[in-house]
Amino acid sequence: MDYLAHNIAINLGRIRKAKGMSLDVVAEQTGVSKSMLATIEDLTQAPSKDAYLVDVANLAPTKDVPGEYRVWTCFPIADNHIVEIYRIDIEPGGTYWSGGHGERTKEYLFVLAGALSIELAGGKSYDVAAGQSFRFSCEEAHTYRNLGDAMLKFTTFFVVHFVALPPLRGG
Known part of the structure; x- marks a missing residue:
């Protein structure tokens, strides 16, 4: 370099x-x-290390808006350039808006507690309850909402899907 x-x-x-x-x-x-x-x-x-323990209780939040939400980056994209993992807590009545995460990126989320309402581009909404998982293309902005009366806690993974290119042919 x-x-x-x-x-x-x-x-x-x-x-x-x-x-x-x-x-x-x-x-x-x-x-x-x-x-x-x-x-x-x-x-x-x-x-990077072969094994690494992350305890959200010991992490400083990446984003923290009192009365709304907290976001922790558990494993950044810099670790492997393929997946990024976050823990997100949203207060009752709180909303968290997220920008798009790049071309060919899928988001996989797992609701740990509470109930999530997620609104995707085009206004389509989905409800995801505790114990449920949801996957979507996250190239465009989306909004997470806690419409319940308890803290919403979920983990989300952003995965970059690479397109396989055909092998080069020798001339």
Whole structure:
């Protein structure tokens, strides 16, 4: 890696972390995709561990709006460039709006407690209860709502689906 690219990668990660910003926030503010930002930062990180325990109780929230919601990044896209895992809690009556997560990205969510109402692009809504799972294409903005009277807790996975390219033919 050349000197300039190396310095950009180091500075991008340092500045983002110093400001307490997630890759989501930086991507929204810069217009650069999360996967590209993760790739740039990953160039300077040590190899990942084979096993890693995450306890949400010991994590600082990635996003925290009192009386509305809290989001924790359990495993960032920078870990493997394929999947990103979040834990989200939404207060009764609370709403959390999410931007799209990039082309060919699917979201898989698992409701742990409470009841989730999710509104996708085009206004189509789905209700997902505790113990249920839901999958959808998350290329466009979507909204999570807690219409119940108890805390809504769910885990969500964003998976980038790569398109297999045909092998190159020799000439």
